[in-house]
Amino acid sequence: MSTYETIAKLLAESKDLDVNDIRPEMGFAELELDSLDVAELVMNLEDELGVPVEIDESLRTIADLVAKVDNAK
Amino acid sequence: MINSILTRELGLTYPIFQGGMAWVSDAQLAAAVSNAGGLGIISAMNLNADYLREQIRKCRTLTDKPFGVNVMLMSPFVKDVAQVCAEEKPAVVTTGAGLPNLYMKDWLAAGIRVIPVVPSTAMARLVERAGAFAVIAEGGESGGHIGDLSTITLVPQVKDAVSIPVIAAGGIGDGRGVAAALMLGAEGVQCGTVFLCSTECTIHDNYKQKVLSAKDIDTIVTGKRLGHAVRSIRSPFTRKYAKLEYEIQTTGEELEQMGVGALRKAALDGDIENGCFIAGQCSAMVNEIRPAREIIETMFAQAETLLKGAPVWVK
Numbered sequence: 148m149s150t151y152e153t154i155a156k157l158l159a160e161s162k163d164l165d166v167n168d169i170r171p172e173m174g175f176a177e178l179e180l181d182s183l184d185v186a187e188l189v190m191n192l193e194d195e196l197g198v199p200v201e202i203d204e205s206l207r208t209i210a211d212l213v214a215k216v217d218n219a220k
Numbered sequence: 221m222i223n224s225i226l227t228r229e230l231g232l233t234y235p236i237f238q239g240g241m242a243w244v245s246d247a248q249l250a251a252a253v254s255n256a257g258g259l260g261i262i263s264a265m266n267l268n269a270d271y272l273r274e275q276i277r278k279c280r281t282l283t284d285k286p287f288g289v290n291v292m293l294m295s296p297f298v299k300d301v302a303q304v305c306a307e308e309k310p311a312v313v314t315t316g317a318g319l320p321n322l323y324m325k326d327w328l329a330a331g332i333r334v335i336p337v338v339p340s341t342a343m344a345r346l347v348e349r350a351g352a353f354a355v356i357a358e359g360g361e362s363g364g365h366i367g368d369l370s371t372i373t374l375v376p377q378v379k380d381a382v383s384i385p386v387i388a389a390g391g392i393g394d395g396r397g398v399a400a401a402l403m404l405g406a407e408g409v410q411c412g413t414v415f416l417c418s419t420e421c422t423i424h425d426n427y428k429q430k431v432l433s434a435k436d437i438d439t440i441v442t443g444k445r446l447g448h449a450v451r452s453i454r455s456p457f458t459r460k461y462a463k464l465e466y467e468i469q470t471t472g473e474e475l476e477q478m479g480v481g482a483l484r485k486a487a488l489d490g491d492i493e494n495g496c497f498i499a500g501q502c503s504a505m506v507n508e509i510r511p512a513r514e515i516i517e518t519m520f521a522q523a524e525t526l527l528k529g530a531p532v533w534v535k
Contacts, residue, residue: 181447182318183367186342199349202319 150196150216154209157191171210178209192216222398222524224407225385226259226354230311230333231286233257234520235408236398237335237356237387238415238512240290240314241364241498242266243487244423247275249512251282252420256513261288261314269300276308288312288335293320306330314356317365319343321350337389339367339374341381354385356410361391363413363451363500366441372404379405393502395522402527413500414519418512426490427497430455434503446475453497457482 148156151171159166162184169178175185189200192212198219206212226235236258238250242265250260262279264272272289279287289310291301294317302323305313313320313327315336320327324347327334333353338344344355357378359371367374371390379386388401389410401409415421416431430453442461443450452458461478464470479496486495510518 183340183343186319186340186346190342190345201321202346203322 150213151209153195154188154192154212154216157195158188158209161187161191169209171213172208174208175206188212196220222402222520222527224402226387226408229353230259232259234516235387236516236519237261237288237312237314237389237408237410239362239389239410239412240264240288240292240316241412241416242292243484244412244416244421245290246422247279247282249415249418249421250287251279252418252512253415253516254279254283254285254287256511256516257285258512258516259286259288259312261290261312262310263290263292264295264297264301264305265292266295266297268297269304272301273304273308276304276310286311288314290314290316291320291323292316293318298323302326305332312353319346321347324350324352335387338378339369341377344378344382344386348382348384352384354387354407355382356387356389357406358410359388359390360441360449360451361501362389363439363498363503366390366449366451371401375401375404375406391500391502393500393505395519395524395526397502398519398523399526402523411519413502414506414515415512416499417506417509418515419509420512423487424490426492427486427495428509430486430492430497431499431503431506432508434499434506436501436504439499439501439503443475443479446472450479450496450498451500453499453503455495455497456493457496 155166155169200215224235234257238253238260240261240263242263245263250262253260262275306326309330312333328351335354336347337356337358357375359374360366375388385407387408387410388406392409392411417428440454440458441449441451445465482496485491486497
């Protein structure tokens with residue numbers, strides 16, 4: 148499973164979304180995720196992949212998160 | 221005597237922090253709490269770095285005990301304020317309104333214990349990973365900016381999520397709250413509202429009277445529409461704000477503008493009409509103006525009695 152697929156799966160599970168409605172270019176705001184939701188997603192991702200990701204101002208979209216995880220691997 | 225890792229590691233007599241409240245938590249209040257054996261905290265609020273440096277230095281003239289600084293991460297001066305903390309080296313920095321990870325490296329290098337306020341388990345884990353000494357799990361009973369979870373549900377969940385000490389905040393108004401917080405797994409408490417009516421607190425007397433006269437149902441949460449829920453005591457300001465908040469023609473900008481300076485008007489001017497009197501749900505438990513030392517000693521004497529009496533519940 149690719150990083151993007153893992154993120155989409157975690158997001159769909161935790162926020163009750165349809166995985167087909169999630170696209171890489173979507174911003175967290177568009178997905179109606181607030182800062183607590185993003186923190187939860189990042190920690191779920193760390194639990195799933197064992198890759199720690201720092202949350203900073205550059206983290207705005209799903210694609211940003213994919214890039215951060217892939218860089219940290 | 222109730223002790224915990226907080227009293228031992230931070231050099232406190234009582235495991236209690238005084239919350240960093242904007243326009244309330246100045247050097248005088250922080251020093252009074254620290255001199256009484258708790259951890260006084262200066263609020264950097266949204267003022268510039270010069271204000272904070274002056275307050276830290278003033279506090280050092282009033283107490284030789286450890287004290288802390290609360291950094292509001294949404295402040296326009298946050299970078300400069302963070303730098304002042306690294307230079308002045310208060311014993312503790314607490315943070316609110318976001319993730320402090322960007323500044324933690326410098327604070328940790330300066331030997332400061334970083335203790336962020338967290339509203340969720342994921343935030344607690346993130347700051348633990350970045351080197352936080354402890355976290356303050358603040359429930360929605362508290363005054364000011366609040367999350368959805370209550371103290372009784374948040375504290376044990378945060379406790380289970382991290383291995384660093386947890387400080388409970390939100391709704392703790394007497395020794396019963398302290399004892400309950402320790403039973404929930406906390407190693408200490410942070411209180412704000414109880415110190416609003418301390419003798420040493422410099423807020424306007426009208427503010428203190430609002431707290432003293434508040435009843436159990438007298439606080440209200442506004443600002444949910446903007447995503448910044450704030451608890452305060454019902455007032456002409458909150459009535460006006462709450463009405464406009466749910467009128468569809470009111471813009472977000474208008475709401476934002478309405479809130480600007482409202483706390484300052486309450487704290488400095490005692491403006492009953494236009495001030496926002498931030499306080500928590502335990503306001504009704506605050507019934508007199510007393511020295512900070514008496515507030516703390518009474519709370520912990522009651523908590524100690526309750527905890528010693530706990531075996532009565534177990535056969």
